[in-house]
Amino acid sequence: MDAFDHREFRRTLGAFTTGVTVVTTVDAAGKPYGVTANSFSSVSLDPPLILWSQALTSSSYPAFRDCERFVVNILADHQVHVSNQFAKSGDDKFQGIPIQTGLGGVPVIDDSAAHLECRKVAAYPGGDHVVYIGQVERIHRSAHRPLAFGEGRYMVTFAHDLGEARGAPGNAGMAALEAVRMAGAALAETCERIGQRTLGLAVWGNQGATIVRWEPSSQPVSPYLQTGVVVSLTQSATGLAFAAFMRPSVVDDAVRHELRLREAEGHPDEGQFALRLAEAREHGMARAVGCAPSPRHKVMVNAFSVPVFDAQGDMVLALSTTCQAERLAPDWDGEVPRILRATAQRLSARLGYRGE
Known part of the structure; x- marks a missing residue:
């Protein structure tokens, strides 16, 4: 023995x-x-x-x-x-x-x-x-x-079986609710696995890509985290995930509007957005590297964001991590993005997504 x-x-x-x-x-x-x-x-x-x-x-x-x-x-x-x-x-x-x-x-x-x-x-x-x-x-x-x-900590309980919501045609709203529920239940474990880096959920709201939940972390990216924040579709990792993987009929007009506003403010795109979009689609996730300190976080950050899909192949949420640049390597194949990608794939499978 x-x-x-x-x-x-x-x-x-x-x-x-x-x-x-x-x-x-x-x-x-x-x-x-x-x-x-x-x-x-x-x-x-x-x-x-x-x-x-x-x-x-x-x-x-x-x-x-x-x-x-x-x-x-x-x-x-x-x-x-x-x-x-x-x-x-x-x-x-x-x-x-x-x-x-x-x-x-x-x-x-x-x-x-x-x-x-x-x-x-x-x-x-x-x-x-x-x-x-x-x-x-x-x-x-x-x-x-x-x-x-x-595992030595308190947890919350959620039903595992999705019942009739899985794969039900025309039930996109229910799939989105189930995705947020399941992803929310997975946040604490995922946050621990990626080394207590800030982790959040975003959905597509009536104003665009919107952060609906942050997982509390022992080492948050900043003390200024808020829910209900609408993020940039062209500059943030979360926004890029929606731009890259959501149906074009939903997101394209919003992307073009944001690009026009940035050009009017003296920040023309000059092809960078298309390049970042292609990179995201190649790697199955979006990335923002070496972002200048924002008015909200006040620190230089790196970020990754992965899409979660429903049974019809529609993106229903983004799972994102953002962290001080020195604490999160920018490599596409690093441990943190690998864990995020695997978590998103598991959530998508539970929603009935079968992949391409």
Whole structure:
């Protein structure tokens, strides 16, 4: 049997993404206790049984060991602060947390995704943990999306199956919504894979190529990021992606208008735009290299942008990264553009795009 240490074991277990719960109870004196746990699972439908496990070293272990009842509060995706608060040691875990009183006086956390009020029916030793079995006696499910946890960080959940939206003729609007939803779910992982460089989503709006979301990064390109910004079709990587890959009937008039405005301002094109467009189509992505400091970012940047296509082959969004020039190599075949291209291809395939 291969040897492995505790850290490697914990990291491997992190590949299994779970929900996040706070399990609550009261002791014989009526004092409330709560602990964050993702070791929750269903056991049986008839009778309705669930389980969760707790470390023997937990300060609340005696209370759960001796309790008759507990509540499993399944947290919603806006309750990260609740998870963090109950994950810490201390006597004031319930401070500022809205609760109700459940069966047996056990606290129920308000506004969670769901909760299950249970009677403890068994407890089994499990190494340095104890496994509790609870029989569910009352349940509640809200409309909130559940919080998720995996790879050592909080996540949000989205449905994987696109159902009838995939490939449905004349359903471009639905495809665009699905693309934004799926791409949004992939942003955090992609941002980490490209080295915490600023990552954004853009769609074609009524004013042109529009940034609709930025992924928070530990090393943002600048503190001046905004959504709703309409970007240049001829100068920005995001705009070039739309100019290169969106249907000409949609984008060409806007491109010609922008080129005329730039010429009137003393910046004639002289063929540079056509060259950058050809490069983008050759490489399957757009690039802007060594861009002068903009009034918004105030730093020299490099940027790449990749298109995402629907089942009909229409571009529905751009996935873009922009970064200080010294932190992002301009090479077409660098690691960052390769990751972006692979992510866009995966998203396009999930929308039913089969490529050329």
